[in-house]
Amino acid sequence: xxxxxxxxxxxxxxxxxxxxxxxxxxxxxxxxxxxxxxxxxxxxxxxxxxxxxxxxxxxxxxxxxxxxxxxxxxxxxxxxxxxxxxxxxxxxxxxxxxxxxxxxxxxxxxxxxxxxxxxxxxxxxxxxxxxxxxxxxxxxxxxxxxxxxxxxxxxxxxxxxxxxxxxxxxxxxxxxxxxxxxxxxxxxxxxxxxxxxxxxxxxxxxxxxxxxxxxxxxxxxxxxxxxxxxxxxxxxxxxxxxxxxxxxxxxxxxxxxxxxxxxxxxxxxxxxxxxxxxxxxxxxxxxxxxxxxxxxxxxxxxxxxxxxxxxxxxxxxxxxxxxxxxxxxxxxxxxxxxxxxxxxxxxxxxxx
Amino acid sequence: xxxxxxxxxxxxxxxxxxxxxxxxxxxxxxxxxxxxxxxxxxxxxxxxxxxxxxxxxxxxxxxxxxxxxxxxxxxxxxxxxxxxxxxxxxxxxxxxxxxxxxxxxxxxxxxxxxxxxxxxxxxxxxxxxxxxxxxxx
Numbered sequence: 001x002x003x004x005x006x007x008x009x010x011x012x013x014x015x016x017x018x019x020x021x022x023x024x025x026x027x028x029x030x031x032x033x034x035x036x037x038x039x040x041x042x043x044x045x046x047x048x049x050x051x052x053x054x055x056x057x058x059x060x061x062x063x064x065x066x067x068x069x070x071x072x073x074x075x076x077x078x079x080x081x082x083x084x085x086x087x088x089x090x091x092x093x094x095x096x097x098x099x100x101x102x103x104x105x106x107x108x109x110x111x112x113x114x115x116x117x118x119x120x121x122x123x124x125x126x127x128x129x130x131x132x133x134x135x136x137x138x139x140x141x142x143x144x145x146x147x148x149x150x151x152x153x154x155x156x157x158x159x160x161x162x163x164x165x166x167x168x169x170x171x172x173x174x175x176x177x178x179x180x181x182x183x184x185x186x187x188x189x190x191x192x193x194x195x196x197x198x199x200x201x202x203x204x205x206x207x208x209x210x211x212x213x214x215x216x217x218x219x220x221x222x223x224x225x226x227x228x229x230x231x232x233x234x235x236x237x238x239x240x241x242x243x244x245x246x247x248x249x250x251x252x253x254x255x256x257x258x259x260x261x262x263x264x265x266x267x268x269x270x271x272x273x274x275x276x277x278x279x280x281x282x283x284x285x286x287x288x289x290x291x292x293x294x295x296x297x298x299x300x301x302x303x304x305x306x307x308x309x310x311x312x313x314x315x316x317x318x319x320x321x322x323x324x325x326x327x328x329x330x331x332x333x334x335x336x337x338x339x340x341x342x343x344x345x346x347x348x349x350x351x352x
Numbered sequence: 353x354x355x356x357x358x359x360x361x362x363x364x365x366x367x368x369x370x371x372x373x374x375x376x377x378x379x380x381x382x383x384x385x386x387x388x389x390x391x392x393x394x395x396x397x398x399x400x401x402x403x404x405x406x407x408x409x410x411x412x413x414x415x416x417x418x419x420x421x422x423x424x425x426x427x428x429x430x431x432x433x434x435x436x437x438x439x440x441x442x443x444x445x446x447x448x449x450x451x452x453x454x455x456x457x458x459x460x461x462x463x464x465x466x467x468x469x470x471x472x473x474x475x476x477x478x479x480x481x482x483x484x485x486x487x488x489x
Contacts, residue, residue, distance in 0.1 A: 073446075108390050108418075108445045116418050119392035119444055129410035130397035130440055153396060153442065157477055160444060270477050 037246050039304040039324045040284040041225055042066070043096045044176040044205040046085040049104040064091045082109055085172060093181045094202055100174025106164050115164070122160040127153075154269050161272045165216035176205040180233045190234065198235035204228045216274070217252040225286075231296045240296070241289045248282035250310070267315055278310035301329040378428040379456040379488050381435065381463070383409060387443075387450040387474075389420035397440030397481065400426050402433060429456075433488040437464065440481040447474040454486050463489055 037045040039062075047053045047068035057064040066089040072081050087098035108115035130149060133142040180202050187195040206226045213219040227242040256275035257265055267273040284304045288295045308322030383398055394416045398409035409424050429435065439452060449471040454464030464486035466472075474480055 108392060109388070115392060115445060116390065119416070119418060123392075123394065123416050123444070125416070127394065127396065127414040127416070129408055129412055129414045130399070132399055132406050132408050153479075154477075157442075157444065270475075 037223060037248075037284060038282055038306045038308065038320075038322055039326070040286050040302060041207070041223070041244060041246060043089045043091040043094070043178065044087070044098060044174070044207055044225065044227075045223075046087050046098065046100045046102075046172050046174050046207075046209065048211070049083055049085075049102070049107070049170050062092060064089065066090075082107055083170070083172075085174065087174070087176060094178050095181075096176050096178040096205075098174050098176030098205070100172040100207075102170060102172035102174075104168075104170040106168050106170075118160060118163045122163050123156060127156060151264075155263060157269070158263065162216055165213055165272070168213035168219075169211070171208070171210045173208050174206070176203075176207070178202040178205065178229075182233060195235040197233050199230060199233045199237065202230060202233075203239075216272075219250050221248040221282075222246070227286075229296060231294060238291070238294045240291070240294045242286055243289065244284065244286035246282060246284040248280060250278050250280040252276045253279045256313075271315055273315045274312070275314065276312050278312065279308075280310060281305065281307045295330075298330040299328050301327075303327045375428075376458075378430060379458050380428050381426045381454060381456045381486070381488060383424045383426055383437065383439070384453045384455060385422045385439070385441065385450070386453070387420050388448045390418055391420070391447040392416070392418050392444035393447065393450075393474075394442040394444070395422055395439070396442055397438060398424060399438040401436040402429070429488045431488055434485060435488065436483065436485045438481070438483045439466075440479055441474070442479050443474040443476060446476050450474050450480065452482070452484075454484070456488060459489075461489065463487065 042055075042057070042064055043066070045066075045068075047055075047066075049070065051073050052067065052069050055064065055066040057066075066087070069086045069088075070083060071086060072084050081101070083102040083104050085098075085100040085102060087096065087100070089096040105114040128149075131142075131145060133139075137145075179200055180197075182197045182200070185197065188197050190196040204227070207223060208225075209221065209223040211219065211221045223246045225242075225244040225246075227244065228239045229242055230237040230239045252274065254277040255262070256277070257268070262268050262274065265275075267275075282305070284302075284306075286302045288300050292298070292300060304324050304326045306322050306324040308320050310318065310320050312318045383400075385395060387393060394414055395410065396414040399406055400409055401407070409426055415422055426435070426437075435454075437454065441450065443450075450473075451471040452464075452466040453462050455462045464484045466482045466484050472480065
């Protein structure tokens, strides 16, 4: 009897149970880079700096389920490791687990006073306190006065939120390990008399990412990756070095709410969420080095350009339509392909 | 300049002795808000009511701060006085821990607390408002 150990990652998202209180602000995540690596490196991406984000992606040749998480943000003490990220991904049967250390300047607890400076600059010193009911004032009149006061109090946070979205910076340095579906058990020989489940580790992945938000409407991202990867778990497979990088831009092209309508929107005031359509584009590149016999699918170079549209309807309802245009340079031929995909994203934003 | 401090008084005056004893018997009551240091926050409401009069402990102006600690003297009260306190806080980031205590002097002790156990975690821009009634001891 053959014994085999398999690894499978089940990611389950119960969106219906999320409450408003969990949809916290997304200064940086609201515009840029949450999925700056849509195709080649999406398995090792750590996403943005939100508390939790879940991604489900389906395309004609790839399926991906992914959760990235900042568990230390749940701790009651602030510390420098607040922005540590964990990654759990399953992509085409390969499970990937990773950890990244980073910094986000919109987090008040781990920066050099960026948040404090904006707070002091943008929040006036002479905000009136909540009024006391006058001796001759009726309950109805007082309630009306409080309603006006509450609105004014909510609006003072808008310049602060907009200032936070300007010059927002985050970076992450991370490591991921990818495992084959079979991670152990009795050796199984294939038709070439080679052990087909010799290895459990498919790849070691090192990555660095940098994201910059110019303002609430425009952001860019840069990333680099060094990957040691083998094509399959068969015993004669060697690990090959891959070098890659990615560049992405996002622009909020259409705001679905504006002016007074936006100023009175609860999602906007509580989470800085702007219902909008974002246009973006990313470029990913990967090059294999070494013996071409061991290149994954024989591919030496890969270029992927992905123009996409992000539909941000509400914090709980966001999805992306993208069209990756791929060019593969393999050992003896070049191919260009097109692979439309749809990606549904859910984010629970940063608990600082 | 005439300062009250140097005004002549009759040390044998019975009324003065009564006043001194009465003052010594009073308790100073404070409102103390503590939260995770460096988190930006606005204390926009501090109403307290003794008898039928409601007063504004902030004297008309909200306090913005990132220090993690605000203490405000509500006044001097007599043992047995009941004070109803209402406060409101707006956090400008998520705040892992926040806590309100109402301490008094003479004897020093905490006579009120919100939340009653542990501390409260605040979400960005979600106001925290609460009422508590304390009895001076």
